Amino acid sequence: MQITVNGExxxxxxxxMTVQHLLAHLQMENRIVVVExxxxxxxxSDHAKTGLANGDRVEIVHFVGGG
Amino acid sequence: MMNSDESxxxxxxxxxxxxxLLLGTGKYPNFDIQxxxxxxxxxxxxxxxVRRMNVYDPAQPNFLELLDLNRYTLLPNTAGAExxxxxxxxxxxxxxxxxxxxxxxxxxxxxxxxxxxxxxxYKACELLLQExxxxxxxxSDDVILxxxxxxxxxxxxxxxxxxxxxxxxxxxxxxxxxxxxxxxxPVIVDAGIGTPGDAAKAMELGADGVLLNxxxxxxxxxxxxxxxxxxxxxxxxxGYEAGRIPMKRCATASSPLEGMIR
Numbered sequence: 062m063q064i065t066v067n068g069e070x071x072x073x074x075x076x077x078m079t080v081q082h083l084l085a086h087l088q089m090e091n092r093i094v095v096v097e098x099x100x101x102x103x104x105x106s107d108h109a110k111t112g113l114a115n116g117d118r119v120e121i122v123h124f125v126g127g128g
Numbered sequence: 129m130m131n132s133d134e135s136x137x138x139x140x141x142x143x144x145x146x147x148x149l150l151l152g153t154g155k156y157p158n159f160d161i162q163x164x165x166x167x168x169x170x171x172x173x174x175x176x177x178v179r180r181m182n183v184y185d186p187a188q189p190n191f192l193e194l195l196d197l198n199r200y201t202l203l204p205n206t207a208g209a210e211x212x213x214x215x216x217x218x219x220x221x222x223x224x225x226x227x228x229x230x231x232x233x234x235x236x237x238x239x240x241x242x243x244x245x246x247x248x249x250y251k252a253c254e255l256l257l258q259e260x261x262x263x264x265x266x267x268s269d270d271v272i273l274x275x276x277x278x279x280x281x282x283x284x285x286x287x288x289x290x291x292x293x294x295x296x297x298x299x300x301x302x303x304x305x306x307x308x309x310x311x312x313x314p315v316i317v318d319a320g321i322g323t324p325g326d327a328a329k330a331m332e333l334g335a336d337g338v339l340l341n342x343x344x345x346x347x348x349x350x351x352x353x354x355x356x357x358x359x360x361x362x363x364x365x366x367g368y369e370a371g372r373i374p375m376k377r378c379a380t381a382s383s384p385l386e387g388m389i390r
Contacts, residue, residue, distance in 0.1 A: 067180040088186040093193055095178075095224045100217075102224045120180065122221050124192040126162075127177025127207055128152030128292070128319075128341030 064117040073113070081108040083119065094123050138337050140230070140314055141262040141283040143201060145172040148331070149361045150203065150316060152341020156350060159191055165344055165354035166195075175203045175232060175339065178218050197227060203264065205232040212251035219256055231256060232286065232318075232339075233265040242292040242319075246273050250280070257281050266318050269303035271310065278313050285311065286339060289330060290320030293342045297326035301333060308334040324353075324360030331364025332372065 062073045066083070077086045080103050084090045096103045097120040103111045113119075138145040151171035156162035166174065174195075182188055192202075204222035209215035212235065219231040233252050237245030249265050250273070256263050263282045267273055274285045287307055290296035297320060298304060308315045314336035321327050321340040330338050338361055347353035 066183050069183055071183070087181075087183055089181060092181070092186070092190070093225060093227070094181055095221045097221060102220055104224060105226070120221075121183070122178050123181050123190060124176040124202070124204060124222075124225070124227075125179045126152075126154040126156065126191055127205055128154050128175055128339070 062113065062115045064113055064115070064119055066119045067121060078112055079109055080111045080113065080119075083113060084108065084121070087121070089121060092123065094121050096121055138314060140264070143230075143262070145201070146170075147172045147358075147361075148337040148365060149327075149358055150175065150318075150337055150339035151344065151354070152339065153191055154341050155345040157345075159189065159194060161350050162191060162345075163194065164351045166200075168351055169344070169354040169358050171200075171358075173201045173203050173230075175205055175341070176222075177205055177207050178222050179208075201230065202228040203230050203232050204228060205234045205266075206252070207234045207236070209235050209252075210237075210245070210248070211235065212248045212255060215248070215252040216255050219252075219261060220259070223261065229260070230262040230264060230283075233263060243268055243288075246270060249273075250277065253277060253280055253282050264316070269300050269307065271303055271306045274307045274315075275310060278311060282313065284314040284316055284336070286316045286318035288319035289317050289326065292319045293346075294320050295322030295343060295346075296320050297322050298329055298333075301329070304330070304335070305333050324356040327357050328360040328364035328367070331361050332367045334368050337361075 080096055099118055138148050147170050149171045150173040151169050152175045206215035206218040215235050235245045235248040236242055244266055253263050253265050264284045264286055266286045269287045277285055290299045316337040316339050317330040317335045318339035321343045327338045344350050344354045
């Protein structure tokens with residue numbers, strides 16, 4: 062399956078089927094991040110039950126220094 | 129006359145803060161200096177920006193993750209947004225973290241001056257208030273816009289002293305005074321502060337707080353400057369509460385004119 066994460070097109074391994082799997086695949090599962098799937102926010106409690114599909118656009122954001 | 133509790137704390141929406149210094153977290157030389165600067169500033173509110181994670185470097189250190197989040201209230205901003213829609217999208221992402229419900233609405237209208245777009249800022253505030261955010265818009269020193277936003281229901285207004293990161297200090301104290309005098313909600317002077325004197329001056333005008341970042345992060349010694357800003361803001365506030373003397377064009381002797389030796 063091919064999806065776009067933060068503007069980068071990536072090929073996901075077979076078993077990466079949910080938002081939770083994606084965060085684990087990217088080694089971000091323990092970070093403070095917020096996920097948006099096709100411009101809708103996926104709350105943390107829904108990460109495990111939200112499936113990914115070919116062509117999805119995912120944004121994974123975090124808090125950075127700013128004024 | 130304010131009671132002592134009210135004069136000591138900054139109330140924004142349902143929240144109450146001891147410190148009137150709101151500190152930005154951008155552009156510090158390193159996390160160690162930043163951590164010390166935040167500590168000595170005694171700020172309760174820290175601002176952050178919302179950005180994409182680097183998918184190729186998931187281990188990148190993150191300042192927020194190093195903080196004791198029980199000690200600070202996060203004020204994420206919508207920096208980078210050019211219209212209301214983008215600002216609302218960023219605000220929703222910030223709130224979905226579950227860490228905060230305050231938002232600094234920052235919609236830039238011009239990339240040379242980084243001055244805010246008043247129309248898009250107003251629209252964004254309107255939408256975010258409907259979604260129960262605690263809304264703090266960054267605005268220029270526009271007296272009427274501040275009034276309109278207050279009427280709309282925002283929880284504080286944050287007029288700039290001068291352009292973001294410029295360090296020019298208060299370029300239009302008169303307009304800031306007008307905003308402060310008319311407002312029933314907190315007025316936080318945000319952007320353009322260069323020195324402790326600038327911060328003190330803003331507080332002497334009656335501002336409820338000062339938000340600054342570059343003045344500390346870019347100082348020769350950010351930790352010392354953070355301490356200086358804390359003192360300046362306290363001094364300025366006390367001066368405001370004490371009530372300054374009127375300005376006069378001519379001298380008035382401080383020493384008695386009677387009883388002189390002739």
